[in-house]
Amino acid sequence: MEEKTVRDSSPFEFHLVHLDLKGAAPKVSYLAEIFRLFHVLGANGILLEYEDMFPYSEELKPLQANDAYSPSEIKEILNLAKLHGLEVIPLVQTFGHMEFVLKHKEFCHLREVAMFPNTVNPHREESLRLVSKMIEQVIALHGDLQWFHIGCDEVYYLGEGEESKQWLQQEENTIEKLCLAHMKAVANYVVSAHPTVKPVVWDDMLRGISEETLTASGIAQLAELMIWDYTPDFAVSSKATLIQKYQRCSFPKLWFASAFKGATGVNQSLTLIGHHLRNHQQWMKVAESSPPGIIRGIALTGWQRYDHFSVLCELLPVGIPSLAVCLQTLKNGGYSEKVKEDVEKFLGISSLEIDTFMSDISGTFPGSEILSLVTQIAFYLKPSVDELLENNRYVTGWFSPYHRKRMKIHPIMIHHFQPDALRLLTKWTAVNEDLQTAMEKVFYMSATEEWMEENVQPSLQRLQGTVDDLDRAIQALS
Structure with a gap:
């Protein structure tokens, strides 16, 4: 296995490229070409969000899309990642963004709100059994994992189901405690069944929770947080404050999540590089102001849909120049004319535009056509x-x-x-x-x-x- 640590001038140990497979999932033959490029550009990991592309079996078989990868294709993807020095972290949603599960008649009775397939009902033991089986089937095909991302972002309508409403009437019960209890149950399952695997969760549902409640929950002993923000102009100081809060709540390691595409419009077809470059420059400032040793890495997200039911946004090949600029900026500790020239050379593009869409573009990278x-x-x-x-x-x-x-x-x-x-x-x-x-x-x-x-x-x-x-x-x- 090749060395995974990004050295050079990056403040991060890991640069993960997020592959969002809930829309326009690439064929394995394309991943074989593009993984090599990811490595060359400075990536050393993949955050693999399977959604309905995983070959779920037995009672979970309905979750599979018609085009889902086969078990042998998953093995091939993992081998390709290993070949190119890319650490694989699977991502399986286990709380919010559960449309790909809860839209099916077999599982719709596990919705938090009967009408909406977004969020799983955290009161049902069957809900935990369901997500545990999903996790188990994914881990079984992956073998040697260090981290497993259990999602848990944007848990919409939590607390609005009938069982939640009754539960919340009892004194001292809050939506925050309900959220933490489910997250903790899922993380606890991963850690108990697979002691060498560390769960990772998105941080947005925890941002507004008091330090006292967060600390008392014990979630920090079970999971690492991934703090996400895809905007180009967020306040560095607000992130520094958030990191200090999470530290005081005993989270030993944190991850960041930026975006290289898929975060500027639900039906966006072209990627504006400058928007995403500025997002990464802000995250680098946050990393530089963070206590040493607490930041583990950054995931460069590339959303393919805003949710399971929305239209496709920028296709992966369309976002490659943006990904290249962002990875090279991280790797070199900042953006410069040299970074621009290197990206042009790596991608075979004659002249890269950062702050405008290029009206005429050709390149030699996989998918450039x-x-x-x-x-x-x-x-x-x-x-x-x-x-x-x-x-x-x-x-x-x-x-x-x-x-x-x-x-x-x-x-x-x-x-x-x-x-x-x-x-x-x-x-x-x-x-x-x-x-x-x-x-x-x-x-x-x-x-x-x-x-x-x-x-x-x-x-x-x-x-x-x-x-x-x-x-x-x-x-x-x-």
């Missing part, structure tokens, strides 16, 4: 179709929806916009086919279809519909 084509689509497809159908006076004046419905057109007007419409349709159909081919090398068909339906088809269908209506109107003339 997807970035190039997605950029074309984001910059030119919708605007060019809108320009033709909404701003071309011949279309708006002589081939309006009224005309199209009745198949009426002045013959001379055909020559004013039919060539433009056909040229556009030919061009965008070709780009569509090229992107589909490029995406099918990296992603499963379901992800390709979803991204195309969301981002390409609306404009292409508008264009095709106009051309078809024009053909019918021309035929009606003859």
